[in-house]
Amino acid sequence: MDFDAKSVLGAGYPHLVRPKGRCLKCVVKRTRVAYLRRLCKFTERHRMYSKMKSLQDNVGTVSPRQMSIAMNKWDRENAEHKLSSEEHCNQFKNDYIEFSPQTNLWIKRRDLYKQLRLELGKDVNVTHFARSCAVADIQEPFSLTDKEIGHRIEACTLETPAL
Numbered sequence: 001m002d003f004d005a006k007s008v009l010g011a012g013y014p015h016l017v018r019p020k021g022r023c024l025k026c027v028v029k030r031t032r033v034a035y036l037r038r039l040c041k042f043t044e045r046h047r048m049y050s051k052m053k054s055l056q057d058n059v060g061t062v063s064p065r066q067m068s069i070a071m072n073k074w075d076r077e078n079a080e081h082k083l084s085s086e087e088h089c090n091q092f093k094n095d096y097i098e099f100s101p102q103t104n105l106w107i108k109r110r111d112l113y114k115q116l117r118l119e120l121g122k123d124v125n126v127t128h129f130a131r132s133c134a135v136a137d138i139q140e141p142f143s144l145t146d147k148e149i150g151h152r153i154e155a156c157t158l159e160t161p162a163l
Contacts, residue, residue, distance in 0.1 A: 026090075035089040042081040048074070103160060109136045110156035116141055117149045 026032050043049065051074055059067065112133055119129075126142075133141045144152070 031089050035085050038085040038088055039081060042085060046077065046081065048078060048081075105136060106156050106160045108132075109138060110153055110160070112136055112138060112141070113149050113153045113156065116144070117146060117153070120146060120149070 026035070055067070055070055055074060058070075062070070112129075116129075129141070
């Protein structure tokens with residue numbers, strides 16, 4: 001929803017510089033629908049309409065500088081929601097690697113080793129992680145050191161494009 005500055009700030013509003021606009025440019029209907037659905041969810045969850053209404057109600061009671069700061073804050077938050085929605089809906093697959101069950105296994109192993117490296121020494125759901133490692137044929141994942149994990153990540157990365 002777009003608001004006119006005069007209707008929001010009244011007659012004596014400061015000169016507003018129009019920011020560089022972001023517009024979702026996509027010909028895929030499914031992506032556009034997902035973007036709008038996610039953006040509407042963000043708008044409702046973060047009460048953007050009620051925040052704008054409260055800004056409109058406080059036009060005469062707040063100084064122009066404070067109003068400008070509040071409007072900029074609202075605009076930044078709205079732009080963050082748009083960017084997040086766009087990033088979520090514009091995910092592309094890597095098609096430079098041909099799909100095969102073996103390739104998928106190496107990618108899963110690499111991802112599990114990366115996850116293990118991140119969660120090394122932290123509380124982790126051992127049952128779930130052990131089951132995932134068993135499916136990927138990783139033996140005794142919790143006994144590996146950080147250096148060994150790094151070598152295995154490198155080996156998985158090198159093995160994947162070779163397939």
